[in-house]
Amino acid sequence: MFAAAILAIIVTMLLILARALLGPTVWDCILAINSFGTLTVLLIAAHGFLMERPEFLDIALVYALINFIGIIAVLKFFEYGDLGPGKRARLDEDQG
Amino acid sequence: MIEVLIDEAVLGLMLIIAVGVLYQRNLFAAAMLTSIYSLLAAALFVVMDAVDVAFTEASVGAGISIILALGALALTCGEQKARPVFALGPFLLVLLTGAVLIYGTSDMPAYGDASAPIHRHVAPRYLEDSRGEVGPPNVVTSVLASYRGYDTLGETVVIFTAGVGVLALLGRRRRKAAKPAEEEA
């Protein structure tokens, strides 16, 4: 059963990867990577159950966190041009 | 059996990504693809039971290094300028190096072989006695923090120095760039 889950995950990974490589714009690429992160989390969870050692879920948890932080960092970069303080903080600085 | 299949599927995906990174002209997209690559590498480490390495790969490879790459891209531009040209000499050299490396692996013990030297040397002692000698339930932690403590200390110093160096480089450039803008305002 978990083997079927892993098969589905890997097929989806291939489809997403095709979009990440084809993706005409950089946004498509980021979107694909976001979904890919979710799938990696699922892959690790499914593998843990397949090997009957689901304790490794900690890593899946860490991945979910890192994926989110990474995507937000990337988007912040695109929105403001660098990874410094947000727009609001910089506006305050300009006024002060 | 199924484990080998997963191994190969993940390795295949990594191969596709590696080639994709080479052909990608947009540097942002290339940096993002690199982050997928290291997510998959970390998944591979999990499949091979090296959970601690996977932790490090996930946080450093997919987390910090992508942010550093973006910080570097903020200082430069987002498109690859020079068109790559096909050079026969370097290509042959790469092929040769790869062939030598693959030849080298044929002398190594098979993956997961219990009678390999590495599993007979100090590993059994770590596995059996670390609980009583050191304490933590995770053997890798005991090895890193106690049996090989000085080694780890050296590694940490190197990584810390590298981190400080990178931060110093990225931070100084940005402050310099920000100053003229303030003068104009």
Next chain:
Amino acid sequence: MLHAIYLGLASFSLWLLLSGYFEIFLLSLGLLSTCLVVYIARRMDVADHEGRSLHMHVFRLFGYWAWLGMEIVKANLDVTRRILDPRLPISPEVFWSPVTQGSEVGRVAYANSITLTPGTVAIDLEGDEVEVHALNREAADGVRSGEMDRKVTALDL
């Protein structure tokens, strides 16, 4: 200060939940890392400003989650049908829709609910209006009817 103590308690219970170890040595390590986290959070000035997160009707919240879950399943089936249809029957549109929640938390909850239901994505939130991208007319009409908006507003205290 109170928030720092809450943060410490929450972090330590999370540590207990995730580790599952109850030995003195390991517990003290966990306590140490919790203290470190709280100290860093205070230094970064993020510990003391998040006081307005639990001002919602807790029981109604669970009712809302159940309703939202049903909506998500329905929307998923609809979008799945459209994706698998060889003719790809989609007609994307972008429109602004009114937001009636008073608090920041309520508006974030509403925007996130819109995004969680496939077929509609909240792409901008300005003043009292949210900009929505919808995959097709029916999904867009679902947001325009304002049912979800009313339900989220009812959650707010």
Next chain:
Amino acid sequence: MLEMARDLLSWAFILGGGFFLIVGGIGLLRLPDFFTRLHAAGIIDTMGAELMLAGFVLQAGFSLVTVKLLLIVLFIMFTSPTAAHALAKAALHGGYKPRLATGGDDDRGSD
């Protein structure tokens, strides 16, 4: 008996989750522009991932593993819309116009 019912249910959840994952992947490939692909990614994050994790929860029974799985579920539920919203907003501000069916200005979409 109860055991079998649980197994069947978790089978259904895991297979259903796998199905929706693949549908989301196909959607990512088939849909015409970035904003419509966001909806396909939404299928992966909501239906596919959650169903599969629900199946795992049923298999895990009642233990610390269940707690961790539920944390992952909650986490995906809270972060995925945030990420999607931030992505859409960044793309919109970056000058990427969604391709619309109505209004007749199809040429505004930039691929």
